[in-house]
Amino acid sequence: MKYTLLTLCFILAILFSQAQELYMPKEIKKAYTEGYRSNTGLPGKHYFVNKSKYNINVSFDPLTAKLKGWEEITYFNNSNDTLQSLLIKLYQNLYMKGAVRYTTIDSNDVTDGVRVKIIKLNQKPYAESLKARGTNMTVKLPSALLPKDSIKIELSWELHIPKKTTIRMGKYDETSYFIGYWYPQIAVYDDISGWYFQTYNGQHELFNEYADYRVSIDVPKNYIVWATGVLQNPEEVLNDNILKKYKQALESDEAIPVISEDDLKSRNLTKGTSWRYKANYVNDFSFALSDHYLWDATSIISEEGSNSRIIINSAYKANSTNFKHVAAITHKLMQEFPNFIGRSYPYPSMSIFNGGGAMEYPMMVNQGEEPDYKGAMFTTSHEVVHSFFPFYVGNNQEKHAWLDEGITTMIPMEFQ
Numbered sequence: 001m002k003y004t005l006l007t008l009c010f011i012l013a014i015l016f017s018q019a020q021e022l023y024m025p026k027e028i029k030k031a032y033t034e035g036y037r038s039n040t041g042l043p044g045k046h047y048f049v050n051k052s053k054y055n056i057n058v059s060f061d062p063l064t065a066k067l068k069g070w071e072e073i074t075y076f077n078n079s080n081d082t083l084q085s086l087l088i089k090l091y092q093n094l095y096m097k098g099a100v101r102y103t104t105i106d107s108n109d110v111t112d113g114v115r116v117k118i119i120k121l122n123q124k125p126y127a128e129s130l131k132a133r134g135t136n137m138t139v140k141l142p143s144a145l146l147p148k149d150s151i152k153i154e155l156s157w158e159l160h161i162p163k164k165t166t167i168r169m170g171k172y173d174e175t176s177y178f179i180g181y182w183y184p185q186i187a188v189y190d191d192i193s194g195w196y197f198q199t200y201n202g203q204h205e206l207f208n209e210y211a212d213y214r215v216s217i218d219v220p221k222n223y224i225v226w227a228t229g230v231l232q233n234p235e236e237v238l239n240d241n242i243l244k245k246y247k248q249a250l251e252s253d254e255a256i257p258v259i260s261e262d263d264l265k266s267r268n269l270t271k272g273t274s275w276r277y278k279a280n281y282v283n284d285f286s287f288a289l290s291d292h293y294l295w296d297a298t299s300i301i302s303e304e305g306s307n308s309r310i311i312i313n314s315a316y317k318a319n320s321t322n323f324k325h326v327a328a329i330t331h332k333l334m335q336e337f338p339n340f341i342g343r344s345y346p347y348p349s350m351s352i353f354n355g356g357g358a359m360e361y362p363m364m365v366n367q368g369e370e371p372d373y374k375g376a377m378f379t380t381s382h383e384v385v386h387s388f389f390p391f392y393v394g395n396n397q398e399k400h401a402w403l404d405e406g407i408t409t410m411i412p413m414e415f416q
Contacts, residue, residue, distance in 0.1 A: 027192050036191035048078040049394075052186050052211040054285070059218040060161075062175050062289065067182060068158040075186050076150045083145040087195040088137045090114040091181035092159045094167070094202050100134060102203035106164035116157040116184055123152065134199035136187070157184055167202050168359040169286070169366060173317075175223070176290035178355040178366040181206070183285070198398060207398040208283040217275045219289055224259065224269060226313055226351040227287035228363045229279025236272040249297035250311060255327040259295035261318055282362035283391060288353040294318055296327040300334050303344040310334065310345055316354035320369055322376040323354045329380045336415055341385075346392050350384060360386035374416075381412035 024032075031037045035046040053076075058069040077083055093099055096113030118126040118139065128140055145151050161179060163171045169180035181200070188196040188209045196207060217225050231237075234246055242258055249256040263269060269291070279285060294316055299309040312330045316323035330352065334345045347363050355366040358379050365383040370376040389404040390397040397404055 031191045034191075046080065047191070048080070050078050050189050050209060051076045051281075052209055054183075054211055054213045054215070056183060056213065056215045056285075057218075058183070058215065060177075060179070060289070062177060062220065062223065062291075065161040065163050065171060065177075066158065067161055067179070068156075069183055070156045071154075071183060073153045073155075073184075073186060074150055075145075075153065077145050077147060077189075079189065079191075080147045081189075081194075082147060083141070083189070085141055086139045086145075086151075086153070087187040087189070087197065088116075088139060089135055089185045089187050089200070089208075090116065090132050090137055091135050091185070091200050091206070092161075093132055093135045094181075094200055095160075095162055095165070100199065100201055102201040103167060105162065105167070105202070109162035109165045111160050114157055114159045114184070116155060118153060118155045120154040121151065136197055136199055137184075155184060166356050168205075168357065169355075172355045173290075176288075176293060176317075176355070178286070178288040178353050180284070180286040180359075180361055180366070185209075185284075186211075205397045205401060206284070207396045210281050210283050210394070212281060213277070213279045213285045215277050215279075215285060215287075217277070217287055217289075218273055219275070220291075221273055222267060222269045223273075223289045223291045224293065224295060224315070225275040225277075225287055225289045226315055226353060226364070227275070227277040228282060228285045228361065229277040230311070230348050232276040232278050233272070233274075237270050237275050239268055239271055242269060246297065250299050250309060252298055253300065253331065255296045255298045255314075255331070257294070258297045259293070261294065264292055264294070264318070279363065282347070283394070284362050286361040286364045286366075288315065288351070288355065288364070288366070290315065292318070293354065294320075294324075296324070298327050298331050300331055300345075302348070304338075308348070310347070311349045313349070313351040314354075315351065317369070320354060322370050322373055323367075325373060325376055326352050326367075326380050329377055330384055333381050333384055333412070333415060340411060340414060341388060345387060347387060350387070352380065352383075358383055360384075360391075362391050363387070378416050381415055382408050385412050 035044040038044045053074040056071040060067045093113040095109050095111045097110050169178045171177050245256050245258045296314045299311045302308045302310050314327035337345055349363050352365040356368040359366045360383045385408040389407045
């Protein structure tokens with residue numbers, strides 16, 4: 001493989017040396033001309049990344065699949081542009097009657113879409129009517145959002161998670177769900193496209209803005225919730241026996257059965273029902289839940305010389321054959337990151353949920369059962385490496401899926 005890569009680099013060097021001028025799209029050329037990008041690969045002097053802070057309270061009923069939420073978003077306009085409106089993504093409008101879709105959904109999952117209401121803008125009541133076009137909703141601002149300024153948006157919404165269709169997320173048995181693309185989310189605004197208006201059609205993956213999240217998730221008793229970020233209140237939600245094993249896993253290089261088959265038989269898994277998670281500077285937030293999954297957890301030192309540890313969670317069905325290896329595979333993979341990527345895993349947690357298919361989210365993976373250990377090794381390593389590409393690097397996963405999919409296929413080959 002080493003010689004193949006050297007040969008490829010040599011061929012590319014020859015081709016580039018012979019090229020007089022490579023084609024550059026006009027919007028990219030403009031970004032270079034105006035100082036947002038530079039030929040060195042470093043950001044230009046005017047480069048910016050807008051950012052949001054989300055405070056979210058959400059409740060989910062697994063029996064009806066109904067999700068109700070409230071959120072306050074603080075949006076920071078770090079650009080030099082004056083914004084007259086905001087663009088909000090409503091990805092679950094994919095399931096709305098009449099929506100443009102490039103994939104098939106079950107007729108039972110057709111809904112009225114996301115029912116959303118903006119309550120306040122900067123603490124003032126918002127009276128404008130709202131209308132979404134596909135998965136985009138434009139919000140007109142009463143007064144312009146100036147450069148380097150911020151705005152607060154308070155809104156509520158509700159929707160139904162699909163029960164039959166599992167496009168990267170959904171229901172995997174009567175009481176087990178992986179939930180993604182579930183909250184109103186500020187779109188990317190950048191130096192290339194301005195507002196990113198590409199609508200979600202179910203076929204491609206997404207390109208989202210970086211944000212900090214504080215999320216409270218209410219579920220019925222005895223449901224365990226795994227989510228993007230770090231659990232903030234384990235003492236409030238886990239019963240004493242499970243809490244003890246969870247804390248043990250936070251210090252252990254070996255996989256600890258936080259929830260075993262005996263724990264499931266006891267039907268006494270939780271104390272409280274409100275799970276609070278915190279995640280900083282990630283471009284999405286997802287969560288998963290079940291009342292009958294096994295839970296293995298281990299941890300690894302985040303980087304050499306550090307006292308902090310990364311928690312690794314694996315949640316899976318009791319009849320799984322190969323998912324029981326996933327926590328150990330992920331631990332071993334993270335040990336190797338400094339060798340074949342050049343740095344340690346950049347986030348405080350990773351949770352891999354036995355749902356279906358194979359789909360990456362920040363600090364989360366939705367992954368089906370593989371028929372053998374080799375398959376579990378391949379899928380797990382591929383999806384976890386997505387933590388770097390696109391999430392850490394920030395490339396546009398929607399436009400340039402070939403880039404992160406290609407890299408995440410090649411990088412873990414030696415490990416696999």
